[in-house]
Amino acid sequence: MGEIGARLGAGKVAEAFEYGAHLLKLYRDPGARSTAFAEAAILAIVGDHGLPVPEAFGAGQYLGRWGLVMSRAPGRPLAELARADPKMVPAALDAMAALHLAMHAAVERRLQPLKHRLADRLVTAPGLDDAVRHRLLGRLATLPDGHRLCHGDFHPYNIIGPPGAAVIIDWPDATSGPPAADACRSYLLLLHGAPPLADPYLVRYVAISGLARADILAWLPILAAARLCENVPEEEARLLQLARSVLA
Structure with missing residues (x-):
């Protein structure tokens, strides 16, 4: 050792x-x-x-x-690099979207299906009443399956190094699923961690992926409810609001 x-x-x-x-x-x-x-x-x-x-x-x-x-991944998190030099934020978002798209190009069936994981979390997510939980499970059943590689925690702190030479870290939440769900998960994380970057990132991902913004955001109430299982009290109020939007 x-x-x-x-x-x-x-x-x-x-x-x-x-x-x-x-x-x-x-x-x-x-x-x-x-x-x-x-x-x-x-x-x-x-x-x-x-x-x-x-x-x-x-x-x-x-x-x-x-x-x-x-x-060991060389360098600093992309988030820190962009914070130190705000001029590089557009390039950082472009690099993040390109990495995400490369990931989603990979067909991967050996990992747990994302929809199975989400269904398990919806059943146990705290703070949801029966009507919301039932509607969320119903919405999940209607959304498409997929067999692409999904990171599950993809945000600028899990990208180490500058654009063009970055390494993606922290993969324990990786699954096999639809790219739209994984893109929406990143959007959800940015909504809390870096709100000004959430929409610009989504715009970039939509532009290079060809997926529709509406198809990505259709996952948002489900992913918000599932995140309630992750013990993030500082996000709880917003997550509940997003989860309950499934009734709208």
């Missing part, structure tokens, strides 16, 4: 550390054994498509915590 170095970053689920020339992702949950091995498998699957993603080298216990060793 190599020496664990400086902490590179931290999130709700895990922390990232230097590990020689590589990166060590250590999960906060002491029972995250299956999570570590599942993410390693997902990175192997995604890597088959030739996308710019980290390479997984191994999963196991490191100083008593479950973790995953992977290649």
Whole structure:
């Protein structure tokens, strides 16, 4: 086992550390054994498509915590680069949309179907009354299936490096599904994390994907309700409002 170095970053689920020339992702949950091995498998699957993603080298216990060793993505998150130089925001959004489209070009049937995951979350999502939950499940059943690679958490902090040389990180939520749903998930995340970028990003994705804006936003009430399962109290009021819009 190599020496664990400086902490590179931290999130709700895990922390990232230097590990020689590589990166060590250590999960906060002491029972995250299956999570570590599942993410390693997902990175192997995604890597088959030739996308710019980290390479997984191994999963196991490191100083008593479950973790995953992977290649280290060079540079800073695209969000930080754009914040440091607002002039590069248009190029950053263009790069993000291009990466998203490349991802959605990949046919992938080995991952969990996205609609199955969403149905499970709609059943257990807190704060929904029966009428809203029933309508959301009905709406989900009518929306198209798909077998394209979907990231599930695609936003500028999960893109490391400048446009043209970026690496896409954090793949544990990857599924097989329709691109419109994954694009809508990014739109939903931007609505809270970077509101001024949400609509400009959607405009760019629509322009290069050929998908209709309405077909993407048809997923919004469902994805908002599903996100209620992710313990994001600061977003709860908006998520409930979006979920209840299914009754309109």
